[in-house]
Amino acid sequence: xxxxxxxxxxxxxxxxxxxxxxxxxxxxxxxxxxxxxxxxxxxxxxxxxxxxxxxxxxxxxxxxxxxxxxxxxxxxxxxxxxxxxxxxxxxxxxxxxxxxxxxxxxxxxxxxxxxxxxxxxxxxxxxxxxxxxxxxxxxxxxxxxxxxxxxxxxxxxxxxxxxxxxxxxxxxxxxxxxxxxxxxxxxxxxxxxxxxxxxxxxxxxxxxxxxxxxxxxxxxxxxxxxxxxxxxxxxxxxxxxxxxxxxxxxxxxxxxxxxxxxxxxxxxxxxxxxxxxxxxxxxxxxxxxxxxxxx
Amino acid sequence: xxxxxxxxxxxxxxxxxxxxxxxxxxxxxxxxxxxxxxxxxxxxxxxxxxxxxxxxxxxxxxxxxxxxxxxxxxxxxxxxxxxxxxxxxxxxxxxxxxxxxxxxxxxxxxxxxxxxxxxxxxxxxxxxxxxxxxxxxxxxxxxxxxxxxxxxxxxxxxxxxxxxxxxxxxxxxxxxxxxxxxxxxxxxxxxxxxxxxxxxxxxxxxxxxxxxxxxxxxxxxxxxxxxxxxxxxxxxxxxxxxxxxxxxxxxxxxxxxxxxxxxxxxxxxxxxxxxxxxxxxxxxxxxxxxxxxxxxxxxxxxxxxxxxxxxxxxxxxxxxxxxxxxxxxxxxxxxxxxxxxxxxxxxxxxxxxxxxxxxxxxxxxxxxxxxxxxxxxxxxxxxxxxxxxxxxxxxxxxxxxxxxxxxxxxxxxxxxxxxxxxxxxxxxxxxxxxxxxxxxxxxxxxxxxxxxxxxxxxxxxxxxxxxxxxxxxxxxxxxxx
Numbered sequence: 001x002x003x004x005x006x007x008x009x010x011x012x013x014x015x016x017x018x019x020x021x022x023x024x025x026x027x028x029x030x031x032x033x034x035x036x037x038x039x040x041x042x043x044x045x046x047x048x049x050x051x052x053x054x055x056x057x058x059x060x061x062x063x064x065x066x067x068x069x070x071x072x073x074x075x076x077x078x079x080x081x082x083x084x085x086x087x088x089x090x091x092x093x094x095x096x097x098x099x100x101x102x103x104x105x106x107x108x109x110x111x112x113x114x115x116x117x118x119x120x121x122x123x124x125x126x127x128x129x130x131x132x133x134x135x136x137x138x139x140x141x142x143x144x145x146x147x148x149x150x151x152x153x154x155x156x157x158x159x160x161x162x163x164x165x166x167x168x169x170x171x172x173x174x175x176x177x178x179x180x181x182x183x184x185x186x187x188x189x190x191x192x193x194x195x196x197x198x199x200x201x202x203x204x205x206x207x208x209x210x211x212x213x214x215x216x217x218x219x220x221x222x223x224x225x226x227x228x229x230x231x232x233x234x235x236x237x238x239x240x241x242x243x244x245x246x247x248x249x250x251x252x253x254x255x256x257x258x259x260x261x262x263x264x265x266x267x268x269x270x271x272x273x274x275x276x277x278x279x280x281x282x283x284x285x286x287x288x289x290x291x292x293x294x295x
Numbered sequence: 296x297x298x299x300x301x302x303x304x305x306x307x308x309x310x311x312x313x314x315x316x317x318x319x320x321x322x323x324x325x326x327x328x329x330x331x332x333x334x335x336x337x338x339x340x341x342x343x344x345x346x347x348x349x350x351x352x353x354x355x356x357x358x359x360x361x362x363x364x365x366x367x368x369x370x371x372x373x374x375x376x377x378x379x380x381x382x383x384x385x386x387x388x389x390x391x392x393x394x395x396x397x398x399x400x401x402x403x404x405x406x407x408x409x410x411x412x413x414x415x416x417x418x419x420x421x422x423x424x425x426x427x428x429x430x431x432x433x434x435x436x437x438x439x440x441x442x443x444x445x446x447x448x449x450x451x452x453x454x455x456x457x458x459x460x461x462x463x464x465x466x467x468x469x470x471x472x473x474x475x476x477x478x479x480x481x482x483x484x485x486x487x488x489x490x491x492x493x494x495x496x497x498x499x500x501x502x503x504x505x506x507x508x509x510x511x512x513x514x515x516x517x518x519x520x521x522x523x524x525x526x527x528x529x530x531x532x533x534x535x536x537x538x539x540x541x542x543x544x545x546x547x548x549x550x551x552x553x554x555x556x557x558x559x560x561x562x563x564x565x566x567x568x569x570x571x572x573x574x575x576x577x578x579x580x581x582x583x584x585x586x587x588x589x590x591x592x593x594x595x596x597x598x599x600x601x602x603x604x605x606x607x608x609x610x611x612x613x614x615x616x617x618x619x620x621x622x623x624x625x626x627x628x629x630x631x632x633x634x635x636x637x638x639x640x641x642x643x644x645x646x647x648x649x650x651x652x653x654x655x656x657x658x659x660x661x662x663x664x665x666x667x668x669x670x671x672x673x674x675x676x677x678x679x680x681x682x683x684x685x686x687x688x689x690x691x692x693x694x695x696x697x698x699x700x701x702x703x704x705x706x707x708x709x710x711x712x713x714x715x716x717x718x719x720x721x722x723x724x725x726x727x728x729x730x731x732x733x734x735x736x737x738x739x740x741x742x743x744x745x746x747x748x749x750x751x752x753x754x755x756x757x758x759x760x761x762x763x764x765x766x767x768x769x770x771x772x773x774x775x776x
Contacts, residue, residue: 005663005667010609010663010666013666013667017669025420025422026419026420026421026422026424026445026508027417027419027420027421027445027508029508030507030508030526030527030557031508031510031526031557031559031576031616032672034554034555034556034557034576035576035612035613035616035672038612038613039609039610039612039613039666042608042609042610042611042612043609046609
């Protein structure tokens with residue numbers, strides 16, 4: 001079937017659909033969002049296979065072993081369940097970075113938000129999320145229930161953990177090209193910020209890549225500091241995701257949707273748990289105001 | 296009947312290698328056409344009859360028609376809209392002076408069925424849009440129907456009042472009380488005719504049983520119970536009892552992360568009061584028997600057609616999602632509608648449909664744009680005619696399609712005000728998929744995807760159809776001579 005859109009555009013369109021469904025009258029339409037998640041999965045599979053093909057071609061061209069695997073291996077998912085949402089190598093590479101922090105995570109909800117141009121009205125202009133994931137036991141256990149938000153305008157990264165906001169640490173060292181220790185690093189100390197610099201490529205998603213070779217993007221330990229796009233691709237190529245589970249709807253909505261669903265369940269099937277509700281309400285109010293997409 | 300006897304003979308003699316249900320049906324219909332002379336000579340000529348609704352091009356959202364349903368006799372036609380209103384039309388009695396056409400449908404009753412609500416607990420607004428209307432069979436002078444929005448089902452009683460008591464002793468005719476001291480004689484009040492007044496009153500409200508959005512209601516053939524289906528659950532109600540319902544299907548996974556499909560439509564069998572079917576977003580239909588167990592999570596039959604791998608695309612999952620399922624009047628078949636086709640299933644054959652009709656195959660190459668503009672999520676309905684020989688469904692550009700199961704011919708017609716002279720025979724339309732466009736054909740690229748016909752209904756006995764465009768209701772009849 002001919003498609004005039006490439007996988008990347010499909011992904012961004014799908015993200016926007018899920019986003020806008022949040023603000024539609026009548027609440028989230030489960031059926032439609034489930035269908036959109038299937039398109040996302042299919043587009044992602046195609047995108048990844050294209051990436052791998054490109055990587056393979058590059059390997060053929062540079063048989064002397066250029067630093068294709070500059071990024072250290074992520075700790076493999078400890079849990080038996082395959083990662084439902086590993087890093088998604090979107091063209092917006094800052095998203096990559098965000099995603100990769102949860103890349104080796106086992107299952108869980110990984111949320112990547114795409115800020116549509118103009119947004120859905122009101123609210124902060126650009127917010128990017130990589131939602132909290134359940135890290136496997138091999139990962140960083142303290143990262144559970146973390147939602148990370150990148151404000152695309154101010155380029156401030158904030159992290160919401162367990163419903164409470166705190167700011168990420170940002171180390172300004174220009175150690176762009178040093179391999180990051182990967183995901184096993186401890187999370188940044190609360191109360192600090194990280195800055196990303198806009199790059200040359202203005203994706204529709206609004207997330208920009210640091211300029212290659214010198215943009216000086218300072219990444220904290222959990223995020224790969226390197227700005228070279230190639231490295232992100234290679235990194236992602238290293239971790240072929242099991243995309244068979246991507247169609248799971250909850251993956252798309254992440255912890256936020258579970259919260260919504262379990263709240264509904266609490267209403268109809270169990271006595272109301274006030275504490276549970278308030279925790280979720282806090283998480284939902286502060287952390288994300290926009291639609292969320294998970295990969 | 297000769298034809299049917301033939302059919303039975305073959306069927307009983309069959310083993311694995313002998314005629315499939317399909318072959319049997321073909322024979323049955325062939326014989327029937329020999330016996331009854333049906334087929335080519337009896338093609339229906341459809342004529343415009345009426346159109347209801349505003350003429351404006353600017354459509355108010357509340358006026359968008361969201362459901363259309365004839366009652367069991369066909370005398371009443373109900374529509375529901377996005378604004379939560381129900382409008383019922385009644386067919387005029389046929390009079391002798393107008394024997395060349397059937398009675399017109401005129402407004403009989405209008406009422407506000409559902410209002411927008413706000414669920415404060417979940418911070419969700421509940422739309423007042425009427426998703427479905429189903430009529431109850433008439434038992435007395437009043438009419439009853441069920442109407443539902445996303446969360447609440449209501450039983451409405453529509454009754455006529457054409458007499459009123461007059462001649463009270465203590466009240467004036469206008470209702471003011473008389474001074475008792477002026478009453479010198481007594482009289483017995485009598486009923487006198489008055490202008491017909493049609494009243495609609497909610498008799499039952501079935502609420503708080505659905506967490507997800509209700510997509511279907513279906514009345515059981517026992518006329519005492521009905522089912523309501525949302526994305527993940529189906530509940531069984533008794534029409535008299537509002538504070539309790541039984542959950543008979545629950546496909547919600549323990550972990551919502553494992554959700555892969557939702558329920559899209561459900562319907563009771565027209566004759567068997569313990570049998571119902573529900574369709575899913577994955578293109579499957581499950582038939583369940585309530586006698587098997589209280590919770591019908593395990594289906595009795597699973598109807599599924601394997602996907603054609605050559606048609607695989609990004610959007611395969613979306614276009615295979617079933618948007619409507621309808622039993623034939625006979626109960627032997629059911630029809631499903633997915634995005635591009637209509638399929639007829641024999642209840643005795645689960646592995647594939649017996650008939651498949653392409654509604655608008657030319658859209659297969661446009662799925663990308665249809666995904667972008669959200670049209671790919673449109674939920675088209677379908678319907679049978681009274682004798683189960685023709686099925687009808689809607690399409691874009693205000694086109695609708697009919698498929699004659701006997702002659703295997705199909706026709707595309709347009710619901711448009713341009714053909715609004717009564718008894719004007721509708722001209723068949725044709726869409727040119729590619730290549731040279733012939734005269735009178737419309738190319739795919741000039742189709743108006745904002746003009747969609749999602750809801751159609753066929754009179755249970757006559758060749759009268761109701762077709763809903765965005766905010767207008769068209770009524771077409773066959774040409775009577």
